[in-house]
Amino acid sequence: MRRRRVAELCNLWHQGVSDAAPVAKGGVTRHGATGKWQAQVRFRGEVRWLGLHEEREAAERAVAEFRAENPNHRQRLLMSVRRNHVRAYDERTLLAERAQILDIRRMDREPVLRVDTDGGRQLRCGAGSEILTPEGWRTLGELGAGDSVMVTGKIPRPSEATIPPSLRRGIGVWTSMQRNRLIRPVDDCYVCRMSFARAELELDHVVPVARDLLKALDERNLAPICEPCHAVKNAEEQQLARRAGMIAAARPVPVVAIAKDGVEETYEVAVQAPAANLLANGMVLRGAC
């Protein structure tokens, strides 16, 4: 998928979708104690009671009127775009990857900021959204000129061939020695978050050995992984190692200017874990853009 500005991306997802989305849930139920008809809706996470009515039709009318007066844009799910992917940044592997969009929600109007980086990259995004910096996640509103943000760029692809087989074997032996100490009798796979007995878990180098040899003997880089997830991750790493030339990773780049740029409707894009973020013009974002 080619790169697009977040606003363009979101507008694209919303094409053909009606604005008059009803309140998500609601309806009419028989009220046992009084024998009347009770009208209620669930609106923005709260239950709104719309009274007890003698006639069922009157209760249904109350629900319909509430829905007509309160179109609820936040609840709009875009089922048709669920199979689409965006570029996201995996904080564990430090690489740009493809990730599936889970949902897009239209949010309220909010101040929009324009960020210009050293090297000429540009971004427009809601002031409340978060951006990845070398110090971690910060809201765009907290950011000033001179601060750095993480920007993806190309790095040479990791190569298994640069690690001698004897060293690789040694790393393997050391890693298996840490197993009983670092994996609890029942522990969670760090990829799928499901619980397993220790016998079903292995220790995985979160940042692969081929990518960062200095992390190979760092136990903070070891995490329990279940066998199915390990198989998937190994296959992905082998595929990555076969990719020709360069791969996408992130590095800090200074912000040269950040300025208010109007007030607009923003969109929140929910992206599949583990990345759960969105790459826009090389910058890593989460929240409403």
Ligand SMILES: [Zn+2]
């Ligand atoms: Zn797993």
